[in-house]
Amino acid sequence: MSFEWDEKFRIGENAIDHQHQVLIRLANEFLAATGRPALERCVQQLLEYTRNHFEYEEILMRRFNYAEYEAHAQAHAELLARLEKLSHRISNDSLDKMELELFLRYMTVIHIPQVDSKLAEFLGSDETIRGSL
Numbered sequence: 001m002s003f004e005w006d007e008k009f010r011i012g013e014n015a016i017d018h019q020h021q022v023l024i025r026l027a028n029e030f031l032a033a034t035g036r037p038a039l040e041r042c043v044q045q046l047l048e049y050t051r052n053h054f055e056y057e058e059i060l061m062r063r064f065n066y067a068e069y070e071a072h073a074q075a076h077a078e079l080l081a082r083l084e085k086l087s088h089r090i091s092n093d094s095l096d097k098m099e100l101e102l103f104l105r106y107m108t109v110i111h112i113p114q115v116d117s118k119l120a121e122f123l124g125s126d127e128t129i130r131g132s133l
Contacts, residue, residue: 027046029045
């Protein structure tokens, strides 16, 4: 299993789209990793990059008073908690590869096009906001 960048994932904000492409690349590296050391390295890279990406999105949401900030930030917190849980399972040699695949599928196939697209729509809806990005 692997994920491919698809134009349906494009939300129209260049920095976020680039970050999503990197997340998909990291997800694929994670899926391809074998052995605990490689899995631990991949999960740490994915955790760090995901935290930074979510922080970037949340800064934009607060800066422009995004009405759905709380719900979106909560979704980010839940995704990070799930990713941290996967990290602990790797450390304990109890990772279920299917759980990993389901998490990465949700993050890439559902969160980006359904949740992040609402943020992009908001960011693109106001000329003042677009000029500030």
